[in-house]
Amino acid sequence: MKIKRLSQCTLEEALTAWNKGFEGYIVPIKMDLPAFVNRMISEGLSPEKSIVVFMNSEPCGIIMNGFRENNGRKIAWNGGTGIAPEFRGKGLSAAMIEEVFNIYRAEKAHTAVLEAIEENERAIKLYKKAGYVITDHLLYLNKKLTHIEPGFLKENHFSIKRLYPEQLQSLSIYDSKAAWQCQWQSAKHGEAAVLLSEDGNEEGYILYKRILEAGGRTERIIIYQLKFNNENNYEKMTESILGHLFLDGDDSIDFTAVNIAVSNPASKALLKLGFEKKIGQVMMEKPL
Template identity: 45%
Template sequence: MNIKIKKLTDCTITEAVTAWNKGFEGYFIKLEMTPETFFNRLVNEGLSMNHSIIAFDEEKPAGIVLNGFRLVNGKKISWNGGTGVATEYRGKGVSKLLMEEILNIYQEEGVEIATLEAIKENERAIRLYEKFGYHVVDSLVYLSGTPEINSSSGTEIQSKTIRPEQLPTLPFYNENVAWQCQWQSVKSGEAQIYYDHDQNPLGYALFKRVWNQEGKIEKILLYQLEIIQDYDEEMMQAIFAKIIGGGNNPVNFITINASMKNAATQYLLNNGFTKTTEQVQMVKR
């Protein structure tokens, strides 16, 4: 085994996609990508080709790490957007070489906080990250469910639609969310701010509505739902009605990496939403 590491910029798209698909073969969830979906992910999630790496054994892709960088709360953070090692190279030290290389890159880039997520059941990966100084700070869940909607409830709330890029201007915007839930990763989505009848802010949501061929909402991907006031059943139902866009028709909601520390997440779990995937959020300072 003769491992050499190259930047993604020095590799072909075929090599990159092969490294990714081989690296996540037999993974807990299906992560296989085409060249198109791989490229779209790099762009949509702000991943850096110049700071992402592929390990090669001679000409054979053996492992991959995707990386992104952002300023959050005035600090430079990095995100490991996926570390995968091909089946035949697992347990042979390739993941250790990859981690050493990316931590060198983070140091060169002046990163203050390094972040990543790992599937909760992937104990082997979690142990590896812990060896390199990461520690678990939160649990993140994908939830699926159909909230009860009552757009004509007695609770009066008003909503204002804004662009996701405008969210950071809100004094109550929470920047401390998982990378894929930050507004920079959801520029093609929608955002709403909610107010009571006295124009006091209640919170905000960041989401994407997915439409079917008949022009009806098929599902809603919920990236952030932050409630900053005390809430009740009627208020939450009114908020979901605003996200759907009116009407009482049931629509399936899927949360993306929702924090278990978020009160809205607990509300959904207490109201029939089911957990489909759970990850741990890990940080190295």
């Protein structure tokens, strides 16, 4: 076994390690080279701090890593651990994780975080053995909504203020501990809005990305974060903020909420609106 930093490998070797490493995975995530490079850029993954494992000179495993500052503390994110099927269950993963922990310590990271699909019991068991604990459960929710859904046309006393995603971090209620891919840094070409009460108080916010059809209508909205200040009124506020996202000419929009936490009352409001769970994940954390 030989472990190299991804920056020491060719992109083709790294891509081979990724695609081999996720063969037979619960969710298909095979990528071509442009998608692989785009993911590294969009998620802030570091080639210098990620590793590729070789067996008999062939790439067979990979762990992708990213680092961000959160309230003065450095967070290390495992953005994907994959091992080729023929090498699974042979102790390779433990050696890879230990190498990654050495990188995290050298970077003076304060906390290590990751997400794992809840059905992937083998991986979760491995991470727990390495010292990670489950801190929350995450939902991938979806529903196509029309503008005449119950609640959207009811009179409400909320308005919204548009923001750049970067401005969300100044809000007192901004969730800086949201899943890595749902933070404002990962919302490339995203939008943000704050929900305001009649007296101008900030009652909540949404971080999202709008995907338009060729004719200019909204085809899809990906919700990265949805959070409210007043948990007692979250159902009405959820209806209000989603209703405000309809543009003139939008009859229906396919909404997808990505990795919204079960502990977040907004997830319950979406489920009550009829959103369906497509995938569930666990959020895991380890102090360093």
